[in-house]
Amino acid sequence: MKRKILLFTLFICLSHFFSEAQTNTYKSEFGFRSENDSYLASGKDRYYTNGLLLTFRTALDQSTLRNKKLNKMIFEFEAGQKIYNPQSGSILDIVYVDRPFAGYLYAGAALNLLYNSENNLKLSLQSGTIGPAALAQEAQELMHNGFGFYKINGWQWQVKNELAINATAEYNYLINRSNSGKLDLSANSYINIGNTFSGAGLGIMFRTGALNPLYNSASMQSRLSNNNAQQDKQTREFFIYAKPMLNYVAYDASIQGGLFIKDKGPVLFNIKPVVFSQQAGAIYSQNRFTVDFSIILKTREVESIAKSDQFGSIALFYKFN
Numbered sequence: 671m672k673r674k675i676l677l678f679t680l681f682i683c684l685s686h687f688f689s690e691a692q693t694n695t696y697k698s699e700f701g702f703r704s705e706n707d708s709y710l711a712s713g714k715d716r717y718y719t720n721g722l723l724l725t726f727r728t729a730l731d732q733s734t735l736r737n738k739k740l741n742k743m744i745f746e747f748e749a750g751q752k753i754y755n756p757q758s759g760s761i762l763d764i765v766y767v768d769r770p771f772a773g774y775l776y777a778g779a780a781l782n783l784l785y786n787s788e789n790n791l792k793l794s795l796q797s798g799t800i801g802p803a804a805l806a807q808e809a810q811e812l813m814h815n816g817f818g819f820y821k822i823n824g825w826q827w828q829v830k831n832e833l834a835i836n837a838t839a840e841y842n843y844l845i846n847r848s849n850s851g852k853l854d855l856s857a858n859s860y861i862n863i864g865n866t867f868s869g870a871g872l873g874i875m876f877r878t879g880a881l882n883p884l885y886n887s888a889s890m891q892s893r894l895s896n897n898n899a900q901q902d903k904q905t906r907e908f909f910i911y912a913k914p915m916l917n918y919v920a921y922d923a924s925i926q927g928g929l930f931i932k933d934k935g936p937v938l939f940n941i942k943p944v945v946f947s948q949q950a951g952a953i954y955s956q957n958r959f960t961v962d963f964s965i966i967l968k969t970r971e972v973e974s975i976a977k978s979d980q981f982g983s984i985a986l987f988y989k990f991n
């Protein structure tokens with residue numbers, strides 16, 4: 671009899687635990703995104719070769735929102751480093767540099783406004799540096815030495831230091847969702863203004879699978895909630911997505927050097943003003959964890975003998991209160 675009571679009590683406790691795990695909401699999350707061309711197992715180490723981004727997000731108190739069209743507001747802080755190589759990380763003669771060695775080190779903040787219509791507006795501001803102060807050479811040498819990769823050479827020809835200030839506005843618009851709720855299509859757009867990256871882009875995102883509304887979805891970094899009267903159900907998400915985009919590039923300091931300095935670097939190139947990109951991947955998100963893996967392909971970005979670019983991206987986020 672005691673054994674039956676014990677098993678029944680254990681069953682009730684486990685049922686409560688899993689029920690709470692399925693419905694509990696979290697107001698903050700922390701995680702990272704790692705981007706590297708080696709994730710594609712192509713044997714290449716060129717162009718945008720590595721990026722490491724650390725992110726913290728938290729949802730603001732939704733009960734204080736005065737705009738009834740607004741579902742939630744999420745504040746975000748991000749810090750990261752991006753590393754760019756020519757056709758290889760080991761260049762023995764400057765004539766083989768088909769894209770400048772460059773690094774971008776930055777920190778920034780963003781505000782994501784998510785509406786009940788499932789549209790969203792994200793405003794962000796970043797400040798940092800390009801050039802030797804971005805510590806890209808040191809980071810790449812540390813990584814290659816630590817994993818026994820080939821010896822790095824050529825960073826003596828990288829772009830020069832310049833303070834970086836960049837702002838971005840991103841707007842996403844839900845076009846349509848199927849009656850089953852398992853397939854949707856949205857329009858994506860952005861504009862960059864700054865002395866490091868300037869330009870704009872327009873594309874679409876196709877998702878299919880187990881989907882949440884965009885104001886409560888990992889695809890919009892919005893699976894957070896803080897004092898929400900609607901008590902959105904945090905259901906499991908698992909879907910694949912494709913995101914083709916046409917990009918207009920007005921300025922790219924990692925290719926052209928610092929905008930406001932005279933000595934920009936020993937080797938520079940003009941940009942290709944129109945770049946087509948294609949991102950395809952899969953996202954799984956349930957309870958506290960979100961995992962995102964994608965492949966990004968880009969047409970040529972540089973007016974040189976440089977080829978097209980491709981890399982992989984892996985992200986992991988953990989939610990908490």
